[in-house]
Amino acid sequence: MRWNDGRAEGVGSSATLRPKTRRALEIYAALLAKYSDAKVEIASHSRRMRSDQQAYDLTQRRAEAVVDELVRLGVARERLVARGVGMDESYCCRAPCDGPQRLEVTLLRE
Secondary structure, eight states, X not given: OEETTOOOOOSTTXXXXXXXXXXXXXXXXXXHHHSTTOEXXXXXXXXXXXXXXXXXXHHHHHHHHHHHHHHHTTOOGGGEEEEEEETTTOOOSSSSOOOOOEEEEEEEOO
């Protein structure tokens, strides 16, 4: 499941969640409450940055911010995996493009 509109972003290199993202996470938390055995990965992707390490660090912080918000909303932390992808899995719909910032929520198999 891709959630391309969910951005855990702020100003510059911030991992502050936007109000729109928080509202979307409330829906995900309610859904996860219905499927209490489900384990999910939150992957954060970045646009091009100065360095691969900078992109990885930022996307990891953003993924962790989403996990923290889901935990605050009642989802057990052990059901959530945060993964910062950096620019490694970027894609583009139109050239020239640096690839979109996005969050992906993936159901993990046990």
